[in-house]
Amino acid sequence: MAVKLIKEHRLSNHRITVPNVTTNTNWDPPQSPWYKVNIDGVVFSSLQATSVGVVVRDHARQVVAAMSKKLWVGLGPLEVEAKAIEEAIDFAWDIGLQDVVFECDSKVLRGALTRANTPSVAIVNVISSCLLRLQNFKSVKLSHVRRQRNKLAHILVQYAKSLENFVTWIEDNPIPIQSALAQDIMTFASY
Template sequence: MDPRWVPPSPPWYKVNVDAAVFDQLNSVGVGVLIRDHEGSVVATMSKHLPLPLGPLEAEGKAMDEAFTFAWDIGVRDVVFETDSRTVFDALTRTITPPIAIANLIDGIHQKLHFFRATCFLHVLRYSNKPAHTLARYAKGINNFVSWIEENPPIIESFVIQDDMYLSSS
């Protein structure tokens, strides 16, 4: 498994998803990063949810939020990437979803038909660092913030690093 972010083949988009749990606030943060086959940032989102979820539930909720965000942005051929092995295995039906995320996984499976094509990938945490940074950023916001066709300053260094790697390949 490559530790670096790898772009999808056209016409696919990659949606990197992660969550962060803020125990003291009884809330979670969601980070979503959508990029095209050239590695260009199409859209990003940080969302703060006042839900007292554990790590697994937060990862499942983050994937659910990513589906809605990707649909709203207008991407229809999507590779969803998560660093949660359990969420990945549940989405690919490799395992029966744990009861804590079963309803979320069922809801996501129902949303699959909205898209032309979808697939799921499990990635190393290192490859998902921009999405995790966006999830952590949500701690300081009230609801959500999104950036369309621009790199948020908080992840710009990661995107530049990926661009340099892609250029040298």
């Protein structure tokens, strides 16, 4: 009973910040000492599989870590996006991040995670799990972005189609995103 009360207290008192959504189509770095985790998920119906792409970058726009993962489960589009966020939360925790901006291209999921709307029955358990896990971080922000600003995660989610399981990169630029990353950095430098 006491454990349940503690969990309920933590869940009701943990603050998640929701930054304003901008119309800029370029990726914006987080402020130091924060890290930004971009997330995407996709369904490969023909393979009866889904995949997750995660890119972690710092204030200097450098890739700190990345993951491309295939999940051999049949999920719908909303469920795979929720699963992608859950995987990204675990990945961010596993690599030791504390101040994190989680950025995805699903307004529905951002709304569910910030309690702005009630999650669909199909994802309510995953959302509950995510909310509990987010409490472990020192600070969390949740942001919605347009797909154009989530390009690197989208490339990694597509790359997962060729995988049997998953691959991670730590302090290394994944080959599948090197060209897009270079373009992003050059675009930023021209401002």
